[in-house]
Amino acid sequence: MKHIPIHKLKDKTKAGMEIGCTYEKGTAEHVKQLGVHRDDHYVFFLIEKGSGSLTVDFSEVNISGPALYYILPGQVHHVLAAENINGWFIAADTMLVPAHYREVFENRIAVQQPYALSDEQHQQLLITAKLLHQHFNSDTEQPFYVQLLHSLLNSFIGLTAAGYCKGSEAAETATRPYQITQQFKKLLKQNFVKYKSPSWYAGQLMISESYLNEALKKTSGSSVTYWINNEVLLEARRLLYFSELNVKEIAHAVGYEDHTYFSRIFKINVGKTPLAFRKNYRK
Template sequence: MSSQNVFTLINPQNGNLAFKILPFDNNSHFDHLQRNNYYSLIWVTKGKGKVKADFAEHHFEENSLLAFSPYQPFMLCVSEPIEGIAIHFHPDFYCIHMHQKEVSCNGVLFNNIYQPPYVQVTEQAEQTFNMVIDQMKAEIQNAELAQYELLISYLKIFLITASRLKTEQLEEMKSVPDSKEPVILQNLKDAIELNFKTKHSAGNYADLLNISPKALAKISKNYFNKTLTDLISERIIIEAKRELYMTNKTVKEIAHELGYDDEHYFSRFFKTNADVSPQMYRETVGFGKMEA
């Protein structure tokens, strides 16, 4: 792949990647574990295989758009050669937490621990994506006034289109009788969302839902392809990452809010799951404290 097809913007303040468009015609970029300090959107236009992300494995088909958050571990194992295009962007370039009201992709495309990390691209979405990517490429080569603002506008169109698509596909799945989620699944999701800061063990949730730990473990594995402990850990880590990025709270304060009295235990837990320490995460992903 010729490097002139790759379009990259570097943050002049720190030399970090700000924004990148990377066409690919093989799996060499993704065939080893990735833990990047930026968001990745990987549109596989040809080929198929398996994506390993966090604690689970999922099959993806041709024309899938995969979405990963900073330091979310993932790799692709292909069964048919893949081609496509990747868009990488750093939170300092565009922070999905800060602009949640504008694009609503957090919890849908990104940081959605209950669904596979991809969406199937329709013909209509494909047209939009291609048009937007062409505009982005042209803009990266055009260092005119308000270049970043225009690129962010195109990125928003891409993210909104993908988020709407995923929301539609999730709604369709719910309306198919065979794939109806048992009520217990929704109850489990609700219980995790309400209690992850105070209840960290699988047994806590079995008690809350009045079901045996073994039965709940089986349901979690069948439907989410993850253990219940993995789900809870992922949810805590997502919140910790958000706090590290969005606030100036100390690691000790964040640990305490997430139910950990021992800051060092929490830091080890974070590093095990995110591969970097909380401090390193803050230093490399950036610090987007909202203005008071």
């Protein structure tokens, strides 16, 4: 494929969301056949039982139920295995995910991990998912169909966010370094193609570059420069592995006019040239 496919929710539904479960005939097989792609929306998984695995931005994620997992808009992913899984998937337009919930989902510097559910949490989410599924498939002409649909979706997403808030990072959310890390990551995802200078991000956050470095090292163990390079090289690796763009096109896509300079940067950080990386990982 020339470019990595982007699945757009508006091409599938006008409701801003969709929901499916493995109990529906052909659903599990359909998910496997999606192949490598990005989504322009959130995808939430509620695994009741069984286990499976998928790759998300070059990291393999293994999930065993009962558990929650989610994929952010733009992350490259595909299912590796989904044997004997019972569960649900919910796709949601970003505009339907409130900002305070998005902060919970997007504040992790590394790839997010599955969240194991207690029996009580599992039952709450399962009841909500079933209600949402039932309403999604009901008469769309009934009074307040969309409003009720979005209210149920908001409940499911809220329960999911609450679960992740109980994880190991929850105690850090009130600290200043943690807040700076969240703000930096959001800025970085939106601007890494155009801006690669640590001082630019520090200026946008209205703090000194040294304080930004200090905050990131405290919460993630790595510097501003590391995370800028990481974001650039992650996108470059995605394009090298999953698309047919040449090195010059990929260099431009990640913000480098000089593709030879990009290749040098890539080799220094990844340990091999872009073409060697592509050849090695496509064996």
